[in-house]
Amino acid sequence: MTAAFRPGRIALHVFLVLTCLVTLSPLLWALYASLRTYDDTARNGYFSIAESLTFDNFTSAWTTADLPHYYLNTLIVTVPALVLVLLLSSMVAYGVSRYSFRFNLVLLMLFTAGNLLPQQVIVTPLYRLYLLTPLPAWLSDSELLLDSQLGLVLIHVAFQSGFCVFVLSNYMKTIPAELGEAARVDGAGVFRQYWQVILPLCRPALAALATLEFTWIYNDFLWALVLIQTGDKMPITSALQNLKGTFFVDNNLVAAGSLLVALPTLVVFFTLQRQFIGGLTLGSTKG
């Protein structure tokens, strides 16, 4: 008997298939509900065979909840935050991993520990700080860091840089020092060594981190809930709370709306799964 047909193997496959089905069931249930009409579920209940399947709930959730608007809100926070966090973190990681100076390890520890703090430890004084920081009107109509997209970008950058510095410095340590040295002999300054030699070699790690950070920033709920006060400016994950009110009790719409909100992260997961997984394991094990 080959390995594939041993009873043990079959039992293993049965167990794994069942586990996967149970794991996926909440999403499948939401998908099923989202494809049914309100009349159908009102008459037959949700636990029944569908009379017909339709995408109407998706189009309806899309327009009634004004989802494009909230996607855009998320986009204008996520993209700058993502670019900035990778840029700033890679600079610190470069300095910490390739040069030796007095505060080297302390700095690395500071970033690593900062990444692990519960957000609630930070949020109260941060709110006050944002309330006290004026911004010019062209940057934010609140004229404060509070209730501004810039403020949201800044805290994402500050908070997420802890994880990114940690991961990137581990990665950069695996790059032989001779590479930077050769560039230095050729007269390249510190910044050019970083930008033209080290950073291109970090592409796999940067791709992994970008995937992961996109998901995390997209999924943020607390920062926006506290630091954004105008409902109109909320990113989509935090706007969910209001969407619930918009949809009232129509579960089919709630299901469709939820899936639409999940869609970007699901797309990222299915297309960039290797990077996503890679980023998480890079963070947990050494280089």
Add this chain to the structure above:
Amino acid sequence: MTALQSPQSPRSPAEPAGTSAPSPTSRRGRRRRATALAPRDKLVLGLMLGIPSLVHIALVWVPALGSVGLSFSSWDGIGGFADIEWVGFQNYVDILTRYPRFWPAFRHNLIWLLFLLVVPTVAGLLLAVLLDRQLRFGRIYQSALYLPMVLSLALVGFIWQLIYQPEQGLLNNVLGTASTDPVNWLGDPDINLYAVLVAAGWRHTGYIMLLYLAGLKSVDPALKEAAALDGANAWQTFFRVTFPVLKPVNVVVLVVTVIEGLRAFDIVYVINKGRNGLELLSVLVTDNIIGESSRIGWGSALAVVLLLISLGFIITYLFQVFREEDRA
């Protein structure tokens, strides 16, 4: 940042703790084929390290310390810093003795931590062990089990509400209690915490599995072969050989889980704003900013309780990670 030096030997670019602040002579001794950095390079490097550090410190560590400072104050947030009244440990005393929501929240956080440390950890480890072999469809299984990980906890709250609804939800219908005696999974304060924990654990298990799978891949197969040669069965091999080797992963899992548990907020907030059996410390802190009350000192003291709990684990983690650095 005056002690900047040029690149070190190839395999040890970052110096371990013991040698990072040595005397000038030993520093010169370590400087190998190096010439000191040019003043311009020193400046550039200073900026490359300084600007991000400044952002991180100003927006993460200053507020964190601010929480500690403000926790000794009584301040409703009106007026400037001059209006802050300092009250010593009064906030802490009041929270521990008079605040009716504190101990339930504390207990819920504790249950949350214990649950996450037991259920998703055991499930994740089991699945990782099962999947850590040449297996047809192995990748598909992994993808399915990872999937919940990409969803936000807020969204998890939304999706699971569809499962837990008394009459229309999947669970009561599968159990057959929907029409007769529907269980109000999220509304009953005796059980809603556990219902929410199942949803949170659903998302957490994939993460734990991923961490253990990565750990298992790095276990030297020779170890297992040696154990097998010595006549160990699969159980013995796992518990006596594989599991002890996984210790670094266990520490990461422990820390990740505890931090995740202390941060938990989104899911209960989405379900019922963290009331009626779903109180958590994180909710109490947030209530003092966006909720009905605005007691800055009070909220900060609650945040410090969270900080104190997490600090032990953060230090454990740093110790684990940077001690390895020493050995590397």
